[in-house]
Amino acid sequence: MGIGTGVLLIVLGAVIEFAWTGNIPYVDDDVLGTILIIAGVLTVVLVIISNAQRSRTKNVQETRYRGQ
Template sequence: MGIGLGVLLIVVGLILLFALNVNIPYVSDDVLGIILIVGGVLVIVLALVLNAQRRRSTHVQETHYDGPPPAA
C-alpha cells in the first residue's frame, strides 16, 4: 500500500510539474508538483524500510514441557 501511494504522489506531482498550467491562487503548481514528488519518494523509502524491518524480525514462541499430567 505504501509503495502504491508513493507512486501515485509522484505521478500526480509530475503531471502538475510538466503537463498542466493551472492558476491556483496563492500556490504555484510547479512548487506543488515538486512537493508531491518529494513526498512520494519519502513514502516509498519509508515503506521499503518498514518492510525490510518487518522481514528481519522473528517471533519466538516458548513452550515448556513439565512432563505428563499427574495420575488421578
C-alpha cells in the same frame, strides 16, 4: 500508506509540475508539484525500509509445561 500511495504522489506531482497549465490561486504550481514528488519518493523509501526491517524479525514461541 504503501508503495502505491507513494507512486500516486509521484505521478500526481509530475503531472502538476510538467503537464498542467492551469493556475491555482495563491499557490505556485511548480512548487506544489515538487513537494508532491518529494513526498512520494520519501513515502516509497520509508515503506521499503519498514518492509525490510519487518522481514528480519524473528518470532520465538516458548511452551512451558507444568509438572505434576
